[in-house]
Amino acid sequence: MFLLFSAVIVVFSILTVTSRRILRAATFLLFVLIATAGLYFLLKYNFLAAIQLTLYAGGIVVLIIFSILLTSHIAEKLPVAGLMKKVPAALVALVGAALCILVILQYNFPGSVGAYERVNVRMIGESLLSYGKYGYALPFEVISILLLAAMVGSIILAKKRKD
């Protein structure tokens, strides 16, 4: 199952960055995000997978597709990047990936330290709002302010200016 999901993720990520139709690239990105949600289901983080499906696959991809439809024609093909640009980019990506994989394969990960306990939404909510140890009240407030600021900022930016 893991192999299936990872194959889907890798293949569709490559298609996302190389597809010449921009709308198809967005659809491939949607497949990548759904396969990632499948990985979270595989790891038994159900709430996280639900968030991934609704927010990423539902929200962000729809937003991207809307903006594609607003800014470009569907039949239009993207220009192919020149060889002068492709080769250094591929070199950077390949060298970086090879380095990371080498380090990961060499490092010996210790086994898990604790027993797995089932994560439910009640635990998540309680520790998001608690001040004590393993409490995330401050990041929660910060992220709320960030979301508010992003909302106001994007409304102001996209608003039509009265010149």
Next chain:
Amino acid sequence: MSWFLILSSVMFFIGVYGFLIRKNLITMLMSIELVLNSVCINFVAFNKILYPDHMEGMFFTIFIIAVAAAEASVAIAIIINIYRRIVNIDVEKMNEMKY
């Protein structure tokens, strides 16, 4: 464990490659989403496999998803604004900040 990390690093560098070769702003944004998503996979794998009794990785993933949503909305507002001024969203054609 290492399979998850290998998967996420491959995905990360595919995102970096896409970010470097693309000229269109929206496709660059999509590459950034790939990068963020690979980081999320990393956090979740570390949390589940090394520390299954804690929930840190999960909260970081939730916060990353929230930041990605905020970033996408602001970026798309900027893209639409740019498109309204110069009828194009290629990076190379943007050489003025204001006029």
